[in-house]
Amino acid sequence: xxxxxxxxxxxxxxxxxxxxxxxxxxxxxxxxxxxxxxxxxxxxxxxxxxxxxxxxxxxxxxxxxxxxxxxxxxxxxxxxxxxxxxxxxxxxxxxxxxxxxxxxxxxxxxxxxxxxxxxxxxxxxxxxxxxxxxxxxxxxxxxxxxxxxxxxxxxxxxxxxxxxxxxxxxxxxxxxxxxxxxxxxxxxxxxxxxxxxxxxxxxxxxxxxxxxxxxxxxxxxxxxxxxxxxxxxxxxxxxxxxxxxxxxxxxxxxxxxxxxxxxxxxxxxxxxxxxxxxxxxxxxxxxxxxxxxxxxxxxxxxxxxxxxxxxxxxxxxxxxxxxxxxxxxxxxxxxxxxxxxxxxxxxxxxx
Amino acid sequence: xxxxxxxxxxxxxxxxxxxxxxxxxxxxxxxxxxxxxxxxxxxxxxxxxxxxxxxxxxxxxxxxxxxxxxxxxxxxxxxxxxxxxxxxxxxxxxxxxxxxxxxxxxxxxxxxxxxxxxxxxxxxxxxxxxxxxxxxxxxxxxxxxxxxxxxxxxxxxxxxxxxxxxxxxxxxxxxxxxxxxxxxxxxxxxxxxxxxxxxxxxxxxxxxxxxxxxxxxxxxxxxxxxxxxxxxxxxxxxxxxxxxxxxxxxxxxxxxxxxxxxxxxxxxxxxxxxxxxxxxxxxxxxxxxxxxxxxxxxxxxxxxxxxxxxxxxxxxxxxxxxxxxxxxxxxxxxxxxxxxxxxxxxxxxxxxxxxxxxxxxxxxxxxxxxxxxxxxxxxxxxxxxxxxxxxxxxxxxxxxxxxxxxxxxxxxxxxxxxxxxxxxxxxxxxxxxxxxxxxxxxxxxxxxxxxxxxxxxxxxxxxxxxxxxxxxxxxxxxxxxxxxxxxxxxxxxxxxxxxxxxxxxxxxxxxxxxxxxxxxxxxxxxxxx
Numbered sequence: 016x017x018x019x020x021x022x023x024x025x026x027x028x029x030x031x032x033x034x035x036x037x038x039x040x041x042x043x044x045x046x047x048x049x050x051x052x053x054x055x056x057x058x059x060x061x062x063x064x065x066x067x068x069x070x071x072x073x074x075x076x077x078x079x080x081x082x083x084x085x086x087x088x089x090x091x092x093x094x095x096x097x098x099x100x101x102x103x104x105x106x107x108x109x110x111x112x113x114x115x116x117x118x119x120x121x122x123x124x125x126x127x128x129x130x131x132x133x134x135x136x137x138x139x140x141x142x143x144x145x146x147x148x149x150x151x152x153x154x155x156x157x158x159x160x161x162x163x164x165x166x167x168x169x170x171x172x173x174x175x176x177x178x179x180x181x182x183x184x185x186x187x188x189x190x191x192x193x194x195x196x197x198x199x200x201x202x203x204x205x206x207x208x209x210x211x212x213x214x215x216x217x218x219x220x221x222x223x224x225x226x227x228x229x230x231x232x233x234x235x236x237x238x239x240x241x242x243x244x245x246x247x248x249x250x251x252x253x254x255x256x257x258x259x260x261x262x263x264x265x266x267x268x269x270x271x272x273x274x275x276x277x278x279x280x281x282x283x284x285x286x287x288x289x290x291x292x293x294x295x296x297x298x299x300x301x302x303x304x305x306x307x308x309x310x311x312x313x314x315x316x317x318x319x320x321x322x323x324x325x326x327x328x329x330x331x332x333x334x335x336x337x338x339x340x341x342x343x344x345x346x347x348x349x350x351x352x353x354x355x356x357x358x359x360x361x362x363x364x365x366x
Numbered sequence: 367x368x369x370x371x372x373x374x375x376x377x378x379x380x381x382x383x384x385x386x387x388x389x390x391x392x393x394x395x396x397x398x399x400x401x402x403x404x405x406x407x408x409x410x411x412x413x414x415x416x417x418x419x420x421x422x423x424x425x426x427x428x429x430x431x432x433x434x435x436x437x438x439x440x441x442x443x444x445x446x447x448x449x450x451x452x453x454x455x456x457x458x459x460x461x462x463x464x465x466x467x468x469x470x471x472x473x474x475x476x477x478x479x480x481x482x483x484x485x486x487x488x489x490x491x492x493x494x495x496x497x498x499x500x501x502x503x504x505x506x507x508x509x510x511x512x513x514x515x516x517x518x519x520x521x522x523x524x525x526x527x528x529x530x531x532x533x534x535x536x537x538x539x540x541x542x543x544x545x546x547x548x549x550x551x552x553x554x555x556x557x558x559x560x561x562x563x564x565x566x567x568x569x570x571x572x573x574x575x576x577x578x579x580x581x582x583x584x585x586x587x588x589x590x591x592x593x594x595x596x597x598x599x600x601x602x603x604x605x606x607x608x609x610x611x612x613x614x615x616x617x618x619x620x621x622x623x624x625x626x627x628x629x630x631x632x633x634x635x636x637x638x639x640x641x642x643x644x645x646x647x648x649x650x651x652x653x654x655x656x657x658x659x660x661x662x663x664x665x666x667x668x669x670x671x672x673x674x675x676x677x678x679x680x681x682x683x684x685x686x687x688x689x690x691x692x693x694x695x696x697x698x699x700x701x702x703x704x705x706x707x708x709x710x711x712x713x714x715x716x717x718x719x720x721x722x723x724x725x726x727x728x729x730x731x732x733x734x735x736x737x738x739x740x741x742x743x744x745x746x747x748x749x750x751x752x753x754x755x756x757x758x759x760x761x762x763x764x765x766x767x768x769x770x771x772x773x774x775x776x777x778x779x780x781x782x783x784x785x786x787x788x789x790x791x792x793x794x795x796x797x798x799x800x801x802x803x804x805x806x807x808x809x810x811x812x813x814x815x816x817x818x819x820x821x822x823x824x825x826x827x828x829x830x831x832x833x834x835x836x837x838x839x840x841x842x843x844x845x846x847x848x849x850x851x852x853x854x855x856x857x858x859x860x861x862x863x864x865x866x867x868x869x870x871x872x873x874x875x876x877x878x879x880x881x882x883x884x885x886x887x888x889x890x891x892x893x894x895x
Contacts, residue, residue: 227748228744228747235726236737246683246685247738248709248710249738306726
């Protein structure tokens, strides 16, 4: 065959697998994909503000009213936001936590019982955090040492924590008038409510923990490849336990925020929070398969959902339609990301 | 320029089932195929040779319809063809058996074979017809003993491969593409595979066979096409007549096959051994294994898949918990079944399955290199990416890893370079004993030689190396001392210089139950998980 005989080695022999490296621009560097995705999410957020400016120029074009409106958005976002930070860690490690809403309810009830309140604000804060962390510990131990699938373990916790909250409160709303607790949502520092400040502090700490500490590195490693992490000497089980404790702790913090905002603890608090937190993490670019995700992305995810709610409220639109839109946003966000991941996967395709 | 050997006389053009001319495929940033020529005849085994990154996988994906070429022509059975989808290629009669077999573990043998085209009446699967068809196909493949109702996940690797081939036959494939089929097989299983392949070609089916092992190509191949950097550098060479030197030089631009670093003269070690294993036993896997490795020594273990060789390594490393026996490093006993303890004591391991057991594919090179020791570069729990990158750059320079930019994701590296990342991980932070499980699997010839050099150099620096490989020449060429395992026991231990390949193969297989013919009942339960 002529094609066969005409082929000759055109390159000088002795060249072994030439490195196909081209000069890298900033957008190809470490973390650049995350940066691009986050820019896109910020774009969505700006778009929402523009929609606000068109539909309610009286609010969105008046600096003072815009500021107070956005503080409302952040206040409403703070409890779910703190939970989403914890959820992001758990999902990056390859897990899932369905119990967060129920843990919030349990912690809010536990810290507002007559007995707890009688010991003062310190006891209430301690109770909320300890209940969250302890329930997270149970989750983690069941998953890491009992080898339960995270979905099952946390589903069981979700059901029983909600039941326990109901049992403790007797399905009554437990009012608190503890001044310190109420001041968290009521008082402001430099014009910003303390709950919002706590939320932002949790986000910053979460970012540092994920990106700058060995804890974060271990989280990404076991989510990216559990077996590789184990064979590299990482204590996967201990890390898993710690991650669910972290998730529970976030629920405790969020519970205090909700108690402060509603001046009460109730076994109906945090209903559906698990799905909202998962949704926010996912549109923020966290992969349900683990190993990939950012705190900033999750923050933006939370803010987008809160801003949409706010737009519906200020325009007096029915909230049921909003749920439909939220569902659509989740689908679109994931579709866009899948497209990106496939194109990433195809690039180095040969051999 | 070397002329390929003249065409065999008497071949009429219609014997050619597949012809590719000037096929080009580019991906963003990479020209994966840059003018590929290929001609495959009915009833031949056409071997495709090339290093990692030469474009073999892309070529397969084009033939199986997963990619469409940018330009060039594909002629299939005398007509121009374009396979827009894997389904279209399958319908046309091209079946591909991938390295990672794409079988559904939870379905039965018969269900897997007819997956996607189940015989049915009005939507109801005709189970009996399907089972009968599957049994007939297995008969045709010479393996009627594989039970058609058995769950595929419970079959050994070799039997899975046969099921994969059966699936191709159930679709009346005229061309079978096999991507490194022998990689998951032990020596005698490969012989069995060859028997089946010969049977298929006798029925007029064409086979494209991809392998890194030249001896296999010699044995099973009819003609060879060599790819390098996305181009055909030689087409239609005689598989049996072309000298190794020429094949290798076409592939790599080098004229050598395996180059082993020089072995120091046989030594006696005065000091106590670095690693001492006594009476290690893991029921069902291996029994009463004792061995010693000195600092600076390379000890090789060879044996069939299922002989317990990988499990011994994993037990020393703590990834499995042995039932009895002790592992001592420098005289200090290691806690059984604790990877942590092993790593802290200074043991490192490059496991058998690089991608699933050792690498974070999406993470950058430096984070993979420092995976076992990022805590060392951290201060009070805070990581220091700058110092990690510096350390990783030292390693990549040392191992001549390409690309040199340590921020690249590991996914974009070739197999050989990925293996360097795994080995490089243990060059940081004072590893005293390195356990290597199949260090050169899926690694091309050029990168192999480099890895051998690295391993020997490590030993010269005083690291003890315990190596497992199913490639006997590799174990013999690289090790100072060799242990041969069979059915969970060490059957021979000798300095590598005193053994030759035939002796070792005899030892490995003597009295073996694994005679290849009776896969279903006696083959081991898969390889090390």
